[in-house]
Amino acid sequence: MRPQTIQIFLPAGDPRGMRVAEITTRIVRVIEVPRSLLADFMKLPEATQVGVYFLLGDPNEAGLTRLYVGQSGNVGKRLSQHNQAKEFWNRALVVVSLTNSLTQTHALYLEWFSIAEAAKAARYALENGNEGARPYTPPPLEADCHEIHETAATLMATLGQPVFEPLTAxxxxxxxxxxxxxxxxxxxxxxxxxxxxxxxxxxxxxxxxxxxxxxxxxxxxxxxxxxxxxxxxxxxxxxxxxxxxxxxxxxxxxxxxxxxxxxxxxxxxxxxxxxxxxxxxxxxxxxxxxxxx
Known part of the structure; x- marks a missing residue:
């Protein structure tokens, strides 16, 4: 662990509304979107980007927050589909690139790796079921993905969702x-x-x-x-x-x-x-x- 500067922007000035988190020296942005404000997110340019998203819902009977991990070449459109088809979630965390440089190959690998790491951490109740096979990813892109994932994990924890952090000291x-x-x-x-x-x-x-x-x-x-x-x-x-x-x-x-x-x-x-x-x-x-x- 090392010192880092994280900035959180409140687009509407409401700390309980949409929040945008970034590490000042990285190109990764995480946007927290309450389900009730999905229409506002759809107006942002990030909504049309390639991205990885995390749907979060109320705890199950065992006390674990329910979690679904996905990816899309148009993350806003996919969230709109989930708004119609999935009942359990009440907010989403969306991971995109500040430079709009994520490709579908990045997104597929990040989805697979995120599901595996979330299952390993065992903090949340995964709704994905089978995590699927590891997608083929050229080594340079895989290295990019691990750096993106590390940054996203830090930002998500800062926003109150430590999906990938180990449970125990x-x-x-x-x-x-x-x-x-x-x-x-x-x-x-x-x-x-x-x-x-x-x-x-x-x-x-x-x-x-x-x-x-x-x-x-x-x-x-x-x-x-x-x-x-x-x-x-x-x-x-x-x-x-x-x-x-x-x-x-x-x-x-x-x-x-x-x-x-x-x-x-x-x-x-x-x-x-x-x-x-x-x-x-x-x-x-x-x-x-x-x-x-």
Whole structure:
């Protein structure tokens, strides 16, 4: 990572409306388009360009934002088609070139690579299905695509959509404090991050739901995790197939234990201290420190 200058332009002056992000030394532009303002986007010259786009929708039952990745030689026209045919999305991120230099070959490769990288990061619920075969791309264009993707990923994260960023600090090779959830048939490990709680791949949970949550939202939540392949039945347990971000420690505990749970108390570090003790309870004041004036 290195320092960078990013500028965000508000075409209508509304921070909740359309936003245009650029890194000042790059040729890539990302335009965030609320679905309600699609007609305004269609008036921009970028709407007729070759581009890659990301449709974002409300979270699914497992708490993941729904995502569809696509490309087009006329990105505005394609978004108009999706406006008629796809119900789930409420905003789009459109990646184009400031110099209008993207080709269809660039776009096809960027679409394929973006789907693969988004699936690897596992932050969003991909609506694409099969990611398809890797398109043939000459090496010089492929090198261009990786630079474009890197810039687009930074701009998208700046706009609040870190589609390609690793879920865990451990994935970024940083030292992290791990927490463990044991009991009620669970044997899980994870870490608390600024975005929620990440349960690590290989964590194990109980198969059955306790009677008190059967037929209720927590049961449907766990069923959705199984349906999406986040949890699979293996050797008499439900096993996490990948690192997975839950929006709260309690959701992470429920996923593994099959019952209502307070994750702040269920997750404990290697010393046996609860997540609440480590992360939420105020640090005691130093008795030797002077009283404030």
């Amino acid at each position: 451990s994935a970024a090779k940083a030292e992290v404090e791990l927490f463990y959830c044991k009991g009620s048939g669970a044997d899980g490990v994870g870490e608390y991050t600024s975005e929620g709680f990440v349960v690590h791949k290989g964590s194990r949970g109980r198969v059955e739901n306790v009677p008190s949550i059967q037929g209720k939202s927590w049961e449907r939540f766990r069923e959705k995790l199984v349906e999406d392949g986040v949890l699979i039945l293996q050797d008499g347990a439900l096993v996490m197939t990948r690192d997975y971000l839950f929006t709260s420690p309690s959701m992470a505990a429920v996923a593994l234990q099959g019952r209502s749970a307070n994750g702040w108390l269920e997750w404990k570090n290697k010393s046996g201290k609860t997540l609440d003790e480590v992360k939420r309870q105020p640090v005691e004041a130093d008795p030797d420190s002077p009283d404030p004036d």
